Amino acid sequence: MKYRFDPAPYLPLPHVHFEILICLAEHEQHGYSIKREIAERTGGRISLGPGSLYNAIGKLTGAGLIEESSDRPEAHLDDERRRYYRLTAEGRAVLKAETARLRGAVELAEARFAPVRPRRA
Amino acid sequence: MLALYPAELRREYGSEMTAQFLEELRDARKRGNRAVLGYWVRTTLDWAGSAAGAHMEILRSDLFAMRGNLSRHPWSLAALVVLLSAVLAINATGITIAGRIMVRPLPFESRGRVAFLAEWREAGSLAWLNAPVSFAQDLKSSGSIAETAFINGARTANIGGTARQICFVSASLFDVLNMIPAAGHAFGEGETAVAVLGPRLWNARYRASESAIGQTIQIEGRAYRIVGAMAEQSDLPFDPDVWLPSSANVSSYGAVLARLKAGTSIRTAQDEWNALRGTLPGNWPAEMAPLRDLWRDQVFDYIMWGGVLAFLMVLVLACADLLSFELGQAARRARDVAIRVAVGASRARIVQMAMTETMSITLTAAILSLPASAAAIRAFHRADSWGAHRLAGWNSVRFDGSVVALTIGLGILAGGVTAFIPAWNLSSRDPWPLLNAGHRAVRRPERLRSWLVGLQMGVASLILVAATTLGIEGVGRLRTPQVRYFDSTWSIRFDPRARPQVNQVRQLMERLEAEGHRTIVTSVRPFGDDPAAMQYEANGKRYTAQMARVSASFFRIPGFQWRSGQSWTEETAATKDLPPAAISMAVAQEAGLRAGDTIVMLNANGHRVPCRVAGIVEAPSLDMYSMWPSHLLFVPWRLGPLGEISLLVDGGRGGIDATLREAEPTITTYDGDFALRIRQNGGVWNGILIIWGAAAALGLSLALVGAMTWLTQIFADHGPEIALRCALGSRAGGIWRWAVRRIWIPAALGSTAALLLGTALLLVPSRLLQPKEMALAGASFVAIAGAWGFWSLILWIGSAGAAAGSTASRLRNL
Numbered sequence: 001m002k003y004r005f006d007p008a009p010y011l012p013l014p015h016v017h018f019e020i021l022i023c024l025a026e027h028e029q030h031g032y033s034i035k036r037e038i039a040e041r042t043g044g045r046i047s048l049g050p051g052s053l054y055n056a057i058g059k060l061t062g063a064g065l066i067e068e069s070s071d072r073p074e075a076h077l078d079d080e081r082r083r084y085y086r087l088t089a090e091g092r093a094v095l096k097a098e099t100a101r102l103r104g105a106v107e108l109a110e111a112r113f114a115p116v117r118p119r120r121a
Numbered sequence: 122m123l124a125l126y127p128a129e130l131r132r133e134y135g136s137e138m139t140a141q142f143l144e145e146l147r148d149a150r151k152r153g154n155r156a157v158l159g160y161w162v163r164t165t166l167d168w169a170g171s172a173a174g175a176h177m178e179i180l181r182s183d184l185f186a187m188r189g190n191l192s193r194h195p196w197s198l199a200a201l202v203v204l205l206s207a208v209l210a211i212n213a214t215g216i217t218i219a220g221r222i223m224v225r226p227l228p229f230e231s232r233g234r235v236a237f238l239a240e241w242r243e244a245g246s247l248a249w250l251n252a253p254v255s256f257a258q259d260l261k262s263s264g265s266i267a268e269t270a271f272i273n274g275a276r277t278a279n280i281g282g283t284a285r286q287i288c289f290v291s292a293s294l295f296d297v298l299n300m301i302p303a304a305g306h307a308f309g310e311g312e313t314a315v316a317v318l319g320p321r322l323w324n325a326r327y328r329a330s331e332s333a334i335g336q337t338i339q340i341e342g343r344a345y346r347i348v349g350a351m352a353e354q355s356d357l358p359f360d361p362d363v364w365l366p367s368s369a370n371v372s373s374y375g376a377v378l379a380r381l382k383a384g385t386s387i388r389t390a391q392d393e394w395n396a397l398r399g400t401l402p403g404n405w406p407a408e409m410a411p412l413r414d415l416w417r418d419q420v421f422d423y424i425m426w427g428g429v430l431a432f433l434m435v436l437v438l439a440c441a442d443l444l445s446f447e448l449g450q451a452a453r454r455a456r457d458v459a460i461r462v463a464v465g466a467s468r469a470r471i472v473q474m475a476m477t478e479t480m481s482i483t484l485t486a487a488i489l490s491l492p493a494s495a496a497a498i499r500a501f502h503r504a505d506s507w508g509a510h511r512l513a514g515w516n517s518v519r520f521d522g523s524v525v526a527l528t529i530g531l532g533i534l535a536g537g538v539t540a541f542i543p544a545w546n547l548s549s550r551d552p553w554p555l556l557n558a559g560h561r562a563v564r565r566p567e568r569l570r571s572w573l574v575g576l577q578m579g580v581a582s583l584i585l586v587a588a589t590t591l592g593i594e595g596v597g598r599l600r601t602p603q604v605r606y607f608d609s610t611w612s613i614r615f616d617p618r619a620r621p622q623v624n625q626v627r628q629l630m631e632r633l634e635a636e637g638h639r640t641i642v643t644s645v646r647p648f649g650d651d652p653a654a655m656q657y658e659a660n661g662k663r664y665t666a667q668m669a670r671v672s673a674s675f676f677r678i679p680g681f682q683w684r685s686g687q688s689w690t691e692e693t694a695a696t697k698d699l700p701p702a703a704i705s706m707a708v709a710q711e712a713g714l715r716a717g718d719t720i721v722m723l724n725a726n727g728h729r730v731p732c733r734v735a736g737i738v739e740a741p742s743l744d745m746y747s748m749w750p751s752h753l754l755f756v757p758w759r760l761g762p763l764g765e766i767s768l769l770v771d772g773g774r775g776g777i778d779a780t781l782r783e784a785e786p787t788i789t790t791y792d793g794d795f796a797l798r799i800r801q802n803g804g805v806w807n808g809i810l811i812i813w814g815a816a817a818a819l820g821l822s823l824a825l826v827g828a829m830t831w832l833t834q835i836f837a838d839h840g841p842e843i844a845l846r847c848a849l850g851s852r853a854g855g856i857w858r859w860a861v862r863r864i865w866i867p868a869a870l871g872s873t874a875a876l877l878l879g880t881a882l883l884l885v886p887s888r889l890l891q892p893k894e895m896a897l898a899g900a901s902f903v904a905i906a907g908a909w910g911f912w913s914l915i916l917w918i919g920s921a922g923a924a925a926g927s928t929a930s931r932l933r934n935l
Contacts, residue, residue: 012345030897031137032132032141032145047163049137049163049166049167049168050137050138050139050141050142050145050164050168051126051170051171052171054133054138055171055175057134058134059178081136081137102602
């Protein structure tokens with residue numbers, strides 16, 4: 001029987017975890033670059049210190065949602081102390097599920113609280 | 122900063138975290154000092170939050186794992202937690218009471234220790250030395266004394282128709298005892314005819330109003346101007362209704378006390394007093410004693426410290442139970458731990474995991490014990506049956522934050538000490554032995570557990586020896602012929618306002634005797650009060666003894682034996698010859714007295730009363746005074762004020778009540794039943810019996826729980842072996858012998874060591890137990906044999922249960 005991963009137990013994702021998964025959705029990144037991207041994307045509202053960032057990375061790795069990548073950049077661009085992380089298939093599934101959950105929540109909020117648009121004549 | 126993160130996180134991401142930190146710091150430096158400062162603040166906050174969060178995460182996962190582990194043994198766990206909480210509650214209560222009464226500084230000691238000139242009584246208690254008050258002035262020359270004071274009189278006086286306590290003191294007393302009036306001021310040196318009200322009178326007569334200041338109060342026919350009023354003073358050893366200046370009393374004798382300079386010890390003050398007293402007239406071998414010890418005696422200290430020790434031993438038993446339980450848990454978790462170690466769990470992590478479980482149990486027990494501690498401390502306050510309210514520190518014995526902290530601290534200490542051994546044992550770096558059930562590393566806890574059971578039996582036996590010894594001694598003391606003689610005796614005080622006459626008292630006694638009641642008149646009630654110290658002269662020398670005024674009927678109390686001479690009669694005491702006196706053996710030996718010799722009693726005001734020695738009394742009956750004095754003088758009750766004597770009447774209250782009221786309605790007052798007073802004195806021994814009885818019961822329960830846990834575990838762990846033995850024909854006896862073989866050496870060693878230690882500690886050096894040593898040792902042997910018998914019975918029941926398993930279950934086990 002084919003194994004089918006169920007993302008439901010991971011939801012809702014803590015916001016920081018969600019942001020990290022978004023960062024890794026596109027390409028592999030190391031810790032500091034994840035931190036910088038999140039800070040830029042959120043206009044500096046979320047600025048993760050080393051402790052919070054690697055705590056979250058540790059939990060995501062432990063849960064199997066991200067993993068360390070063995071691919072390294074060119075030697076002149078690389079810092080050997082850095083480790084690169086990428087999304088696993090399970091991580092991608094959880095990210096999708098969380099996105100869908102948030103979208104559903106946003107749609108519901110819009111339907112209930114957004115101003116009613118005048119109908120075109 | 123990295124060091125505060127969990128080891129796993131540090132090992133996994135430490136270098137990256139450091140690299141990121143340095144990179145960010147470099148970026149911040151490029152932006153200037155302000156950015157660096159901001160970065161440090163942000164990083165510190167992040168560090169504090171994330172490190173705590175990481176640890177909380179681990180704790181949460183450990184607690185989750187613990188829930189699974191512990192839910193397999195709910196009854197053992199519940200029994201353990203209940204017993205542990207009872208033990209923690211009783212320890213916290215005992216330590217709180219002992220600490221606050223005997224150790225913790227009191228409010229009047231806030232400016233330095235306060236000592237008083239004391240004399241030792243025979244039973245080891247301290248009493249005021251009735252010394253010349255001029256010693257207070259002499260003591261000021263001592264380098265260790267900051268301030269001195271004296272009290273030269275304390276008595277009951279008629280104030281506004283009510284009997285009130287008045288106390289004559291030097292003005293410096295308020296400073297020495299750090300007493301600050303709530304209204305007005307204390308009187309100064311040289312002030313006369315002024316008074317400071319105590320809280321009772323201030324409340325009762327002036328409703329604690331400041332308008333009392335400046336008013337006049339009549340005391341013993343003299344007017345005093347009220348200059349100050351005291352609010353309730355916590356834990357002060359004196360509690361009069363009115364403080365009056367010493368100049369208002371003629372006595373030049375009294376109690377001398379002193380506040381020591383900061384950092385000065387009592388011993389230094391004592392040495393200086395010893396040097397000083399050589400220059401003073403007369404021989405005054407006084408002790409400088411802490412004022413807080415005034416109302417305590419060695420028996421009280423013995424009870425308290427003995428109780429604390431007993432309950433600490435019980436705590437050791439409880440810890441052994443917990444350790445045994447945790448060793449069992451560790452043995453079951455060995456495989457799980459091996460896997461964790463194999464995949465990289467650090468030793469610290471395994472220790473932390475194991476300790477979380479134990480600490481959770483002890484902390485839960487500590488929290489559950491808090492209501493019990495609060496109730497026990499309240500009960501202690503309510504059960505003030507032996508005048509404990511007079512003890513310094515009594516008011517500070519209450520349930521407060523420090524009791525909570527102490528209980529939690531004890532819980533943490535018990536958990537920490539107990540958890541460490543199985544945790545360390547479990548966290549062996551090499552995971553492979555832990556996967557092999559027969560390996561030494563796995564079997565070591567089982568042997569340790571059997572030794573623990575032996576230790577528990579030893580400690581429980583030691584407590585049992587102490588409880589049995591003290592129990593027999595206590596019951597003996599509570600049921601002496603003297604105590605039985607006073608079982609239904611009432612104490613009646615004569616109202617000093619009615620100015621009772623000797624004839625009135627005599628007629629009352631005769632009438633009661635005619636109705637079949639035994640009567641005794643005494644100035645010192647047995648089993649409640651203690652005779653006062655006084656001086657006497659004999660053969661040209663001056664001595665100190667304690668004196669009681671009694672009627673001739675006093676010597677009918679069982680136990681009196683006369684070495685020589687005999688008791689006086691009321692008729693011979695009333696003749697114009699010298700008043701008779703009865704003296705104890707110690708007085709006769711010290712002063713070289715024989716029946717018929719003359720002695721001169723000296724009272725505090727210097728009056729001399731010559732008496733003739735009528736008889737010399739053997740000592741045993743003098744146990745009826747709580748301090749067991751040996752230097753005692755008895756003189757007829759008429760040689761002193763009648764306001765201080767008590768009439769002891771045997772019989773039911775209903776029977777004597779009407780007679781008393783009808784005979785002398787004006788001169789008698791009731792102030793409680795004497796039978797109660799006897800129980801109060803017995804309260805000391807009741808206290809010993811209750812404390813050691815409770816300790817023995819708790820200790821045996823814990824030892825039993827420990828033994829049962831061990832038994833359950835070996836039957837569970839050796840199921841196949843037992844099944845095989847049963848299949849080969851073993852019955853309950855065979856299984857019993859098999860189990861006993863595994864435990865008898867530790868248990869026998871533990872019990873024997875306990876018995877030897879108990880004998881050495883309790884029986885040999887105790888002068889109280891000399892006549893009964895053999896009986897007590899025998900009783901202790903019987904008690905231990907009883908405990909052994911009970912334990913063997915339990916083991917037999919367990920063995921029978923194991924042997925009675927069905928064939929199917931045996932086959933399953935095989």
